[in-house]
Amino acid sequence: xxxxxxxxxxxxxxxxxxARNAFEILTCYPGVHALVWHRLCHRLWRWGLRWPARFxxxxxxxxxxxxIHPGARIGRRFFIDHGMGVVIGETAEVGDxxxxxxxxxxxxxxxxxxxxxxxxxxxxxxxxxxxxxxxVSVANGARIGSNAVVLKDVPEGxxxxxxxxxxxxxxxxxxxxxxxxxxxxxxxxxxxxxxxPDPVSQAINSIxxxxxxxxERMVEMCRAMKKLGASIGEVDLPRIEGCEIENGHAPxxxxxRAAEAGPGEEGRD
Numbered sequence: 672x673x674x675x676x677x678x679x680x681x682x683x684x685x686x687x688x689x690a691r692n693a694f695e696i697l698t699c700y701p702g703v704h705a706l707v708w709h710r711l712c713h714r715l716w717r718w719g720l721r722w723p724a725r726f727x728x729x730x731x732x733x734x735x736x737x738x739i740h741p742g743a744r745i746g747r748r749f750f751i752d753h754g755m756g757v758v759i760g761e762t763a764e765v766g767d768x769x770x771x772x773x774x775x776x777x778x779x780x781x782x783x784x785x786x787x788x789x790x791x792x793x794x795x796x797x798x799x800x801x802x803x804x805x806x807v808s809v810a811n812g813a814r815i816g817s818n819a820v821v822l823k824d825v826p827e828g829x830x831x832x833x834x835x836x837x838x839x840x841x842x843x844x845x846x847x848x849x850x851x852x853x854x855x856x857x858x859x860x861x862x863x864x865x866x867x868p869d870p871v872s873q874a875i876n877s878i879x880x881x882x883x884x885x886x887e888r889m890v891e892m893c894r895a896m897k898k899l900g901a902s903i904g905e906v907d908l909p910r911i912e913g914c915e916i917e918n919g920h921a922p923x924x925x926x927x928r929a930a931e932a933g934p935g936e937e938g939r940d
Contacts, residue, residue: 675710675747679703682748686770702751705737709745716741743777746793753799760788766811772799780805780822792827 680693683700690696696703708731715724724741732738737754739745742761749765751757753773759765762785763777775797779787789803792810798817803809810827819836832839893903 676707678748679706679750682750682768686750687752701735701737701754705731705735705739705751705754705757706745706749708735709739709741709743712739712741713743713745743788762786762806763788764790766791766793766795768794770796772797772801772817774800776802776804778802778804789821 680696680703683690683696683703684693690700708727712724712728712731715721715727721741728739728741735754737751737757739757739759740761740763743759743763743765745759745765746767746769748768750770751772752770756774757771758776758778760777760779762779765777769791777789777791781787786806788806790806790808791797791803792808792813794812795809795815796813797803797815798819800818801815801821802819803815803821805822807821807824809815809821809825810829812828813825814830815821815825815836816830816832816839818834819831820834821831821836823835825831825836826838826841828841829838830840831837897903
């Protein structure tokens, strides 16, 4: 028990730059308090003492603001930062070196008995306000962005953003290892943030880029046809410059689009 507690304190010191010493962590970190309470409740649950386990977990929720069902299985070096509003369901399973931020829900979407809550692998980070719902599997090294809603399995090393969550990027095993090493030095992926653009806005912006290029080529074709004697009426079309959806990247100019198209694109339909 004391070995686990020392491990809990060490993982907080490694991941939270605001933590100053062991005494402060033991007295002021509700995530650590909730984990200690859960270990007691989980032991009672396994012994078949279901009501005492539920009653003590209710007291723990009142004291810490974190609700962990006694039946949930929690791995080593589990860290809940801030913690208020975290909910972990009965059949949830959490691996080693996992971090959750405030407002995270590992919940179920079925009223049937059996496995109905998520399974998180090792080295998973779930950002503030994110929801992982149903008996889905989140593989090792995955990142769930803040306020994302995960409804399907997450592959290893993937970054999930949006509602419903979609894959915004993927890291190789080497990148995951580098991130882990950096994490121990600087406090890692705070709040599950990601520098990757939203996949929906990225797709829409790609369509807009295509429309820009098509529009410019249509203008050139009309000019060429007029030179050959064709009669083409003038139609004023609204400009769509500046319609890009903000996703953390500056909008592309016409020159940038032309440069990206390159000479090999001139003959394409």
